[in-house]
Amino acid sequence: MITVFERPAALTSAKTxxxxxxxxxxxxxLVAEVIDELGIREETIGVSPVGCSVLAYNYxxxxxxxxxxxxAPAVATGIKRVFPRKVVFTYQGDGDLASIGIGEIVHAxxxxxxxxxxxxxxxxxxxTGGQMAPTTILGQESMTSPDGRNPATQGYPIRVAEMLATxxxxxxxxxxxxxxxxxxxxxxxxxxxxxxxxxxxxxxxLVEVLSSCPTNWGYTPTxxxxxxxxxxxxxxxxxxxxxxxxEKS
Amino acid sequence: MVKVLxxxxxxxxxxxxxxxxxxxxxxxxxxxxxxxxxLSKRLPEVGGVFVQAESEIAAINMVYGAAGCGAxxxxxxxxxxxxLKMEGITYMAGAELPCVIVNIQRGGPGLGSIQxxxxxxxxxxxxxxxxxxxLLVLAPATIQEMVxxxxxxxxxxxxxxxxxxILGDGILGQMMEAVxxxxxxxxxxxxxxxWATTGAKGRAPNLINSLYLDASELEKHNHHLQRKYERMxxxxxxxxYKTDGADIVLVGYGSSARIARAVVDKARxxxxxxxxxRPISLxxxxxxxxxxxxxxxxxxxxxxxxxxxxxxxxRYNLEFKVPVHFYGRAGGMVPTTRDVMEEVKRIVSxxxxxxxx
Numbered sequence: 001m002i003t004v005f006e007r008p009a010a011l012t013s014a015k016t017x018x019x020x021x022x023x024x025x026x027x028x029x030l031v032a033e034v035i036d037e038l039g040i041r042e043e044t045i046g047v048s049p050v051g052c053s054v055l056a057y058n059y060x061x062x063x064x065x066x067x068x069x070x071x072a073p074a075v076a077t078g079i080k081r082v083f084p085r086k087v088v089f090t091y092q093g094d095g096d097l098a099s100i101g102i103g104e105i106v107h108a109x110x111x112x113x114x115x116x117x118x119x120x121x122x123x124x125x126x127x128t129g130g131q132m133a134p135t136t137i138l139g140q141e142s143m144t145s146p147d148g149r150n151p152a153t154q155g156y157p158i159r160v161a162e163m164l165a166t167x168x169x170x171x172x173x174x175x176x177x178x179x180x181x182x183x184x185x186x187x188x189x190x191x192x193x194x195x196x197x198x199x200x201x202x203x204x205x206l207v208e209v210l211s212s213c214p215t216n217w218g219y220t221p222t223x224x225x226x227x228x229x230x231x232x233x234x235x236x237x238x239x240x241x242x243x244x245x246x247e248k249s
Numbered sequence: 250m251v252k253v254l255x256x257x258x259x260x261x262x263x264x265x266x267x268x269x270x271x272x273x274x275x276x277x278x279x280x281x282x283x284x285x286x287x288l289s290k291r292l293p294e295v296g297g298v299f300v301q302a303e304s305e306i307a308a309i310n311m312v313y314g315a316a317g318c319g320a321x322x323x324x325x326x327x328x329x330x331x332x333l334k335m336e337g338i339t340y341m342a343g344a345e346l347p348c349v350i351v352n353i354q355r356g357g358p359g360l361g362s363i364q365x366x367x368x369x370x371x372x373x374x375x376x377x378x379x380x381x382x383x384l385l386v387l388a389p390a391t392i393q394e395m396v397x398x399x400x401x402x403x404x405x406x407x408x409x410x411x412x413x414x415i416l417g418d419g420i421l422g423q424m425m426e427a428v429x430x431x432x433x434x435x436x437x438x439x440x441x442x443x444w445a446t447t448g449a450k451g452r453a454p455n456l457i458n459s460l461y462l463d464a465s466e467l468e469k470h471n472h473h474l475q476r477k478y479e480r481m482x483x484x485x486x487x488x489x490y491k492t493d494g495a496d497i498v499l500v501g502y503g504s505s506a507r508i509a510r511a512v513v514d515k516a517r518x519x520x521x522x523x524x525x526x527r528p529i530s531l532x533x534x535x536x537x538x539x540x541x542x543x544x545x546x547x548x549x550x551x552x553x554x555x556x557x558x559x560x561x562x563x564r565y566n567l568e569f570k571v572p573v574h575f576y577g578r579a580g581g582m583v584p585t586t587r588d589v590m591e592e593v594k595r596i597v598s599x600x601x602x603x604x605x606x
Contacts, residue, residue: 042448063446063449063454063455064456064458068310071306071307074311076314081315082320083448103306103307
């Protein structure tokens with residue numbers, strides 16, 4: 001018998017708590033596959049956030065630290081400064097990273113901390129029950145923007161990848177999506193690039209991954225994937241934000 | 250051994266290096282800035298790491314990450330900055346991470362002042378952040394004691410897997426005294442930390458965490474922590490001065506204790522049988538020693554740079570058997586020996602003090 005598909009060694013056999021149709025599971029798998037392919041499972045330390053992926057430490061078969069809400073980049077800074085040759089990553093959602101933790105991520109990137117952030121953007125607070133996030137798009141309904149996000153009173157979505165790409169300490173910033181198999185493959189490539197640049201000691205790297213939240217968006221899983229393509233990507237264009245093609249030497 | 254003249258903040262910093270601390274994460278705030286100034290130069294000389302964080306909140310979370318990797322790590326700040334660190338401190342207490350936190354207290358509340366105060370006593374000894382937890386809290390009164398307690402703080406943090414706070418104040422941070430520094434600790438002989446996240450090489454993954462979603466598991470964890478805090482009772486530290494047969498025992502810690510000590514001498518010169526009890530460990534509070542020191546006393550007087558915080562613990566620990574008076578100055582004002590002496594006389598003559606100015 002030939003094995004054609006199996007669980008990556010960097011994932012545990014624990015059943016995840018994620019809702020049906022949520023793409024966190026795919027993103028976990030991509031990170032785990034990259035860890036396996038780079039042969040770094042025993043040298044990697046991950047930091048899980050507060051939010052839907054708070055229990056990521058139960059799913060990654062590696063050493064992990066659980067951080068306070070938004071503080072994962074500070075925790076990762078402490079880890080990486082103690083172990084500069086180990087591989088360190090944070091796994092954070094949009095409430096965690098773009099709202100309460102926006103200071104920590106900006107300064108980690110500005111300092112050029114040599115770790116990787118996997119930033120999962122689903123445009124809503126999932127774990128707490130579907131409140132508006134800094135990444136909620138204009139007109140999007142949530143528990144705290146019941147009539148749709150109104151820029152007059154609730155402001156505009158933050159484009160994290162573009163913002164961080166302006167910082168010199170960041171060496172690689174990309175936005176990817178996991179709403180279809182082609183994009184999943186591109187997402188994995190971006191995650192691998194980010195880890196490789198970290199291992200090469202180049203600087204801060206971040207991959208923003210557009211992700212679905214059928215439960216809190218109120219769509220079916222397939223409608224949710226279509227919503228990413230139709231509604232999110234126009235606001236959050238995919239691609240490598242740094243280095244831009246013309247900047248590559 | 251040669252003595253050197255050092256500022257309190259710098260002595261604390263050098264003592265941390267000697268104790269094997271190689272990681273510092275902090276954010277500027279007066280009156281503790283000499284600690285980061287000193288360490289930003291000194292740590293790289295010994296192969297250590299100094300990071301000026303973007304905020305106190307980030308700094309304490311960097312400490313969390315480094316402590317979770319098994320490093321000897323510290324941060325320092327002053328009152329408003331310590332308030333900001335409280336989130337990280339409760340997470341570290343929950344995740345049982347060792348570290349040393351220095352609070353060179355200044356006047357409050359709010360932005361307060363930059364002058365010395367002791368108004369963070371409750372915050373330091375009762376937990377400070379959310380949840381049931383305790384810090385080991387050590388309160389030096391001289392620069393030499395700052396040096397000695399710094400080394401002890403790192404050892405206690407590792408032994409109990411718990412954050413330890415050095416509770417100083419702006420006077421101690423800024424004043425200079427001659428100190429004798431210990432030898433550099435052998436970094437190869439620091440305690441093993443098999444629980445640390447070092448990469449899961451040839452073992453099951455380690456996890457640094459304070460989340461227990463199952464209520465019964467979290468209660469178990471709380472019981473475990475509580476037993477640990479009870480075990481800390483053997484770490485009680487205190488100093489007594491002329492308490493034998495004293496009619497009035499003054500109680501103070503840190504800078505206030507130095508003033509109270511001078512008052513004891515003045516009082517004795519005037520025929521008043523006064524003594525001083527100085528708690529050095531504020532948690533664990535040296536209850537049996539305080540009770541013994543005050544066994545004969547008709548009155549007890551706490552001397553504080555606060556509106557009355559230590560006094561509550563003194564009353565509680567003496568089980569309300571002796572009248573406990575309070576004298577305090579606040580906002581950066583420092584009690585004078587003359588004013589405390591007047592208070593002692595008032596209490597001795599009519600059993601009533603004035604309390605505060």
